[in-house]
Amino acid sequence: MALKLENHPCFNDASRHTFGRIHLPVAPKCNIQCNYCNRKFDCMNENRPGVSSKLLSPGQALHYLKAAVELSPNISVVGIAGPGDPFANPDETMETLRLVRKEYPEMLLCVATNGLNLLPYIDELAELEVSHVTITINAIDPAVGAEIYAWVRHEKKMHRDIEAAELLIGKQLEGLKELKARGITAKVNTIIIPGVNDHHVETVARTVASLGADILNCLPYYNTKETVFENIDEPTPAMVTEIQKTTSEYLPQMKHCARCRADAVGIIGEMNSDDMMEKLSEASRLPKNPDDNRPYLAVASMEGVLVNQHLGEADRFLIYGFDSKSNTCRFIETRPAPPTGGGNERWEALAELFSDCRGVLSSGAGGSPTKVLNASGIEVMVLEGVIEDAIGGIFRGEDIRHMTKNTSRHACSGTGGGCG
Incomplete structure (x- = not known):
């Protein structure tokens, strides 16, 4: 069955009121630390990347997906967007994509990543017909990137400052180029951070457009407590509108983004239903391979x-x-x-x-x-x-994060330890 690319609600504004998406939270670890990010907080009334009420194994994720599709038959897209980075958890991410593609050959598959470790998996993403990939690119100039990223961990080595930004930006741009070489639709997310990169977003847009990016999502930064940027105000609507207008000269704009959670499900902009969250909780309580009898x-x-x-x-x-x-x-x-x-x-x-x-x-x-x-x-x-x-x-299925140590799978401690 041919994939209906126009049914992706994040990439096609005309589809967002008709078709839903589901994010499967199978990727807890992250390989970079952004100065605006703190995944320790999880309020069901907020929408922002990097938070999830539960974590699932690939087998649990497939079990949950089957239940979710029964509750919400309009789901057309399965995505992996965290709560860490999909390719800081490549085994879990790729196994989940394999399972979903086998069970739902007509389903659109997508991933959202920082791009650091994307390159080794692009060939298999193409083989699995992953049709859409989002890369968050906040800077092209390493001097700007050094203000945004506290550290980058690649191949078991920690990088900081300009070195970290240079490494990350290089991997992001190379990954974008390779995605387009394989015909995969690519969206670029750029977080607008006042006083840090707001003056630089046009440069990002111009650069990624030259590499073939299909659409740009200029996202207002979300102020989060206990982060380096907690004292920076969110951009005004006027600033966001002006940046979107300027960058639209280079790329089409996504203007309906809801800054989705890593466990978002349903129509964009709608909160996760209680019934759906109960299905997520039920799946998380199953054995890692739900068909196993492991009491x-x-x-x-x-x-x-x-x-x-x-x-x-x-x-x-x-x-x-x-x-x-x-x-x-x-x-x-x-x-x-x-x-x-x-x-x-x-x-x-x-x-x-x-x-x-x-x-x-x-x-x-x-x-x-x-x-x-x-x-x-x-x-x-x-x-x-x-x-x-x-x-x-x-x-x-209770929250026992208060008992876990800093090597836990539940959240990034912000130090880089265990976030391989």
Whole structure:
């Protein structure tokens, strides 16, 4: 079935009252820190990029999408836009796109990215018929970019100041050029930040137009507390209108953007419905692979009261389930850990030990066991606190971000640690 490109409500103003979109929040990590961004805050009454009430695995995302399409049959677009950056989470992003394309061959697919790590995935995006990609490009001049970006993390190395801006801008422009070489529709978002880049947006427009960008979205910056730019006022409507008028000489303008959340769903401009948010919450409580029968959670604990032991140091694990009738967690049994040593063989044995567990809770975990367990459909959750509070909260779909450590999948700490 041919893709109906005109049905994309973000790229075609005539479609936005008829066709809906859904953002699948499968990409929590980010590889840059913008001075206007703080994803720690999540109010359901606000629309801004980078916030999501829940996070989903690719399998959970497909389950949620099926439920969402039943509730809202006018959904024509599946997008991935965070809450971090899709290509700071390439495995999750690409697997989600593969699953959706297989299940919904007629669905439009799109991603929104900062562009830093886009290049290695453009060929597969084209193969999957991802029809639309948005890149946020806030500066062409590295001196301006250095004011906007606190750091950029690329190939496990941190970059700051002019060096960071040069790296990011170079990757963005190269990515835009390659997208157009493969016939993918490209939208550029530019955040208007008064006193920082408002004088520079025309240069951005002229440059991206020369590389083939299809449409420009000049977005007013959103003032967010606890950011470097929290004392900068948002641009006036007059400033935004004037910039849109000037840049329209180079590119068509998107003027109906609602600064969508990373879990936005439905018609642009409408708030997510309670029914849809319940479906999102239900999906987040399922095993990472929803078809698996995984009723339990494992816990690394020194004394059996707190989650307070590193995954690799535990000599036994406590297994918990959930009693839906009493709405409480229940202890199942204790399982001895595999013997130490043996490299990945130990973690593979641990994955077998947890074959009926959707996740394991510990106060710390190394990269190797996390990778092996994740590949087996077992989520590694790094947190600290009372076991019953954590277990009950997870099974009930409650917000337990206050228990997670700064390596958590839920939010960017702003330091660059763990945002690979």
